[in-house]
Amino acid sequence: MLQPFDLPLEQLRAYRPELTKRPDFDAFWSDTLAELARVPLQSERARMPYPVRGLTVYRVFYPGFNHARIEAYLALPDSDRPLPGIVQYHGYNWGSDHNLHDTVNLALKGYAVLQMLVRGQQGESVDNVVSPNGHVSGWMTKGIQDRETYYYRGVYMDAVRAIEVLQGMPEVDASRIAVVGGSQGGAITLAAAALSDAPKLALAEYPYLSNFDRAIDIAPDGPYGELNEYFRRYSSYPEIEAKARETLAYFDVMNLAPRVQCRTWVCVGLVDTITPPSTVFAAYNHLACEKEIAVYRYYGHEGIPGSIAPRLQLLMDVLQDGDEV
Amino acid sequence: MLQPFDLPLEQLRAYRPELTKRPDFDAFWSDTLAELARVPLQSERARMPYPVRGLTVYRVFYPGFNHARIEAYLALPDSDRPLPGIVQYHGYNWGSDHNLHDTVNLALKGYAVLQMLVRGQQGESVDNVVSPNGHVSGWMTKGIQDRETYYYRGVYMDAVRAIEVLQGMPEVDASRIAVVGGSQGGAITLAAAALSDAPKLALAEYPYLSNFDRAIDIAPDGPYGELNEYFRRYSSYPEIEAKARETLAYFDVMNLAPRVQCRTWVCVGLVDTITPPSTVFAAYNHLACEKEIAVYRYYGHEGIPGSIAPRLQLLMDVLQDGDEV
Amino acid sequence: MLQPFDLPLEQLRAYRPELTKRPDFDAFWSDTLAELARVPLQSERARMPYPVRGLTVYRVFYPGFNHARIEAYLALPDSDRPLPGIVQYHGYNWGSDHNLHDTVNLALKGYAVLQMLVRGQQGESVDNVVSPNGHVSGWMTKGIQDRETYYYRGVYMDAVRAIEVLQGMPEVDASRIAVVGGSQGGAITLAAAALSDAPKLALAEYPYLSNFDRAIDIAPDGPYGELNEYFRRYSSYPEIEAKARETLAYFDVMNLAPRVQCRTWVCVGLVDTITPPSTVFAAYNHLACEKEIAVYRYYGHEGIPGSIAPRLQLLMDVLQDGDEV
Amino acid sequence: MLQPFDLPLEQLRAYRPELTKRPDFDAFWSDTLAELARVPLQSERARMPYPVRGLTVYRVFYPGFNHARIEAYLALPDSDRPLPGIVQYHGYNWGSDHNLHDTVNLALKGYAVLQMLVRGQQGESVDNVVSPNGHVSGWMTKGIQDRETYYYRGVYMDAVRAIEVLQGMPEVDASRIAVVGGSQGGAITLAAAALSDAPKLALAEYPYLSNFDRAIDIAPDGPYGELNEYFRRYSSYPEIEAKARETLAYFDVMNLAPRVQCRTWVCVGLVDTITPPSTVFAAYNHLACEKEIAVYRYYGHEGIPGSIAPRLQLLMDVLQDGDEV
């Protein structure tokens, strides 16, 4: 494969496609947040055994969008002071029992960490929005014929609620919250930072769900390709594709990016064919907040070792700064 | 690839694994059919333009299991006498606008043909059973932790109801009905023939959803592999796998096969790695009805030309026999 | 794969490479048609059993170019009036017993359909032109060192004769004839429409054998790649490649396109790597007749569902218009 | 890939499937040789420039089976005494301008070397037997419905004639002739040694065209797979497959092996998936002559370096032994 396969880096840095949001974009999200607000903020937790000392692990359940029952992992290091909090969002269709250990490893660094399990994809998180249309395997086209029923509407709201749930915990200092995630989790991170005032920091590794119109052309083999597959089904019905693209515009994190207020860090690998660099820069270049982007020339859609220390450093700087050491 | 890659043909002919059904298997299906019976039998139809003379095409909608709105295609050749009827079931995750033409081409041979669009997968067929568990991409593990919520419970019932819908149409002779389909459609065909008395003939090409315990071992690359992927997620939780396997036993067409009463034709390709020959023979060898199997040495999971004429011949023999010619 | 991988659509619409035909191009084809004319027009038919009512199927044999024995399928729906006729040409190296069913399904829509089996490739169609040169596996380079012996010379002439054979049948209205086919069949369709006055309509799905000079560069993995493989053999003998390219210029459907007089419909998929979009547009953009092109963004070299209704509609409009309904 | 993927070596050494030859097998070959004998033995040669001293290279043409014009390369080292001769046969569909250098390199070791270019496949060797049936891409099924027209009938006879042509050259000692080749060339080598008394030595690397019935099952991805592809075409016509298998029995080198009289060396690689080891041993184990087999555990269908010295040694021992050194 040619490297980089997408635009050259200097063009990526300048790549800022026109936003595709409809006039009622903000109204749509206000209404959606209002609908979330009608779901009572509450949660329950149950201890899970975990063979490590100095830390406790829980399964948490809370009502998310449309009152769906959402599961999360919570890891709390022993502490006699309120802890800064981190909400983690995982990648698309990503295996659940591994995730718990990431949460624990992050918590051991001094944070209350809550990992939301994405509805329908993981654990016992329930996706209770019924799609009025058939869709292709996966979640990308579930409910896509209507912005009200589109799958990610519930997911983004569950993510906002996850922050509120963590803030409400007695062990947590609600003023020091970060949102973090990669790929789908990076998209949810940006969406949560755009739709909630709570986070002080957002760390989004190679965010997904961005710049759909380009992604459909240059990344059809990864999960973006579910869109291509869906459009294939309707070769006689171009209006179906048009309607789906209209729906997507409400959920494109590129369109949400200008709403983000908190400090935001993004990373991207230049050989990433799943969330191609241009689609990541499309979101990044529309951020209007304090921001930085880390570029990894030799990495694709995968864990990037060089990104770990910068992320830990930012978390320390922003969330632990007030702590006595 | 070695050919055949599965058991040698003589062993396939004798392959008859022990059934895995639980003691309440029949009770479960009686209850489920009773639940379906509480949904009123009704349908509506709307004409679709189709550029051929002598035949009319409709979109049909009817309430399926759990009152879900199910879509179907209907093609009716012009006729002044009641027509024999065929219910078609399509393959897994299979592209919708192509299917219509298959329905038309079959109808032109003298049948009222109704193609059910499988809930959640195609058209506007709604999958309204909410899964209490997250699942992997696809439908194989949706609701799998409980036989009541498992995805195919609704599908099988929609299929039974599709037969009733076709029988109820004024253009159709309710006493001459066949059920047909390949792959997932072959599984639904056998399930419908097992759970409804109406069909006089069942034609199941390489039926899917059969002999799950073996399929998990020898066919993990096709959609059976969703099960493997699901089990991978729970490497710390063997009870999750055990529960899923228990659920599957209620839906395994091998277990349903002994209930089939009508004449049944099955075909299988010996290089089929998606629905391996042994899993097909597992179902076939448990059929207790009048039956035959066509074996194609050089074919896999694909349209098999040599199977077309035998299928058309059987349809003529069983469904058109009473007609004056 | 990037989509589209070939030129952007707006460039495709304008892509009109210079024709490569030699000065004696038309003379060559006049001579070749004259040679065909010396073969007596005749045919014989034998009924084949086919399990459908209201239609009869035959094997037809007729002498083609160089008096070769050519086989065809013929499907005739019962009718008391002369039928419009369709000549079908199949794809490259494409499996024979499946083809019959396509012919039947089309005939059931009210046409006398004759499917020519391409010489050497299918059934008992004999390729009796002996090649004076060795060639690579396949037919693309058979006889390629001389335009007189090149494989497709016989094929194109057999195709013209097939039209004449169908026109001569008593059940057929010789004034209402269409030629149809995809891929190799699409190329033959265009060639037949260019070399015969008989067709009233040509339907060419993603035609092959077009714009060879570009195809060699952008599509070497499909059957165009036989040319690349052939040229590889002669790395010491550039004159062999030059001669082959000269021969190809006589058979390039791009060069034949300006001769087509009848209404012509072409379709193309933008992710087709076998007959890349630019090579299809190369032929289309040189058509001087009444024409239209259907573009399918998400489709490659495969059956395109969205193209079926437009094709059936055109056949109805052009061939069945005079019928009372 | 498991290594070895075929039978374990000890089973290979004992693998001796029953011969499949029909009662008139020898009569068929007697008649065929008689037909060859009616073609006059003659040849012409033309010098080709080749940049090496002490050796002359020619293109040779001679009439082969059915009077076809067959091309060969001839390399003659300068010598004042008659040279021992080697006839080379090349692999299936194998690139021609490379072959010349192999011929030269062998000749430089002290032999008159004639490489036959296989009809239809290479150079200007003409395949003038017209097939009465269509066939799949390649030569394996050309003319396969009749042993009289099967492609390899001509090839085997051309190979016998090539020996006679070399023997008749003034520079050659007709009593010292070897036949050599790999893959298809190995099959032709064994066939030539079976059908001609002239060779004193046969060197067959992993011979092809052996034990067809097993090859169809375990090697369908290489050129044996053309048979599978052909049989796929006739899923409605099992008699076509039966007839083809009957034809193949006349050309199976396993069946020809018992006729070989001269010393014969065979080699085989245990990871060869194109000509699987069992098919090679099938031929070898039916040889009744002085014989040996070299087994290479880590090699597949490719040049095997370890086999070069043994082959050169055998050629020296058998062909050069009478020379003074």
Next chain:
Amino acid sequence: MLQPFDLPLEQLRAYRPELTKRPDFDAFWSDTLAELARVPLQSERARMPYPVRGLTVYRVFYPGFNHARIEAYLALPDSDRPLPGIVQYHGYNWGSDHNLHDTVNLALKGYAVLQMLVRGQQGESVDNVVSPNGHVSGWMTKGIQDRETYYYRGVYMDAVRAIEVLQGMPEVDASRIAVVGGSQGGAITLAAAALSDAPKLALAEYPYLSNFDRAIDIAPDGPYGELNEYFRRYSSYPEIEAKARETLAYFDVMNLAPRVQCRTWVCVGLVDTITPPSTVFAAYNHLACEKEIAVYRYYGHEGIPGSIAPRLQLLMDVLQDGDEV
């Protein structure tokens, strides 16, 4: 892929191939350990910045076998009591800057963790044993013609010395040491436990370098395949292969297994094609110590989430048991 592709589980549990060790096996290792003992035990450390509180990270250098300079990572959690220690060994050719984070995450659970960087493969660990033979890309065949120069001789000794280095650190309780690693790291873990009395616990995930004779046959595509590639080079020299296999017998962890005294846990995935299950069981079944094996049906050569908690639990039970909590 068939699952499991290797022997069925019940056969794996009983699979205990005969050991291949030569009579002087133990003498060889005594001599090698004596040679190591002549290298002075010493080390130096330099602090590395790492953005986490409560823990310090160092680069450590120590002289290994043949006085080679070996690098290691050291992570020490703040503690006022001696810490139990863990020596980590990484996989074959595995990326270095990621490894550091694994070491930190383990240390945060209450251990002094030292990760040895394998000589020649990572960081600044020097492989100073010069090979007298050329070898294929990688380390598997480096020095393989002589057990004295074989690559893994140095590696195993560096691993023993790493334990001694960790034991010698002031922060560490030398009596509570575990060795851990996966794949190559699993092999080194077992070798270190066999060649050193120090460890109280060994955790070996899917250990590599075991049962070479079988691995060569069933796993040639992973790094075991370097052996196959090496043997391919010597198709004329079987004595080279014989000598290499003799060398390997000294390093086969199956042969070292009976020497292990400490408690040992092994895990294996049944779809692991890199270190096939049978080769893992070959080592496990020759262990004579207190032992257990965890089997993961759906996992291959990859991180297995379900294995994390059992490993952490064992580390707690064996190493932290004496701690007050």
Next chain:
Amino acid sequence: MLQPFDLPLEQLRAYRPELTKRPDFDAFWSDTLAELARVPLQSERARMPYPVRGLTVYRVFYPGFNHARIEAYLALPDSDRPLPGIVQYHGYNWGSDHNLHDTVNLALKGYAVLQMLVRGQQGESVDNVVSPNGHVSGWMTKGIQDRETYYYRGVYMDAVRAIEVLQGMPEVDASRIAVVGGSQGGAITLAAAALSDAPKLALAEYPYLSNFDRAIDIAPDGPYGELNEYFRRYSSYPEIEAKARETLAYFDVMNLAPRVQCRTWVCVGLVDTITPPSTVFAAYNHLACEKEIAVYRYYGHEGIPGSIAPRLQLLMDVLQDGDEV
């Protein structure tokens, strides 16, 4: 794959990237040659049996750079006059027992041929420069953190010494020497011609190790990709990549090209993805000697038949010209 996948030919012909050599480039090589000069010029030879008459084959050993023991093959045709000599260099990681036959076949054309076995890669050639850094599998990054220890420093010097060894043989005319090789061998050929005055002719097929900065971007899947893999390891340490690139600049044959004095022939295949055409032209276009390049449109990284005769012709013209014929 698009063909050509790299720049169009006209751009390749003009492609002449700026040299990357540091100011002390020539000084570095002067010092390195001086270091080589301190190793005494000597060699020993031992006869190897080879079954061909008129030629003798030897294994040769000589001290190379850093006094490493280097092995070579030598083939000497019987001759009563001094022979012109050819030094051959083989490709990267390329199988050894095959190489011998290439050497013999070339010698039979009238040359004393010495094939150097590259240190560490083949035969018993010892790579005795110890790398102070770990590296990825292969040789590309061995010692790469320091130009003094970089792997190819020894290789290039061994290559210069090989010429001197051949020149010193009594059977050889030291004034008529050529250097030849492909891929890695092509790079060494150019390096040897740049660093030694002895050769009269250099034949470099698709030379490797050229224009590293571009190769890293467009050829990461071949052995150039070892560099990409190495850089991936250091995603936190950009200075490591910078240092490696600085080292590579000393060994880039593009930078050495202007030093070549003798006549030089280069060839390149336009579909070569291992040593992409642009990287070959980068070196070629910086040659200032008498030169020519042969371009093969349809060939990749493989033996190119059409290049054989031109190479033999050049060898004859330049090396054998003074001979009486």
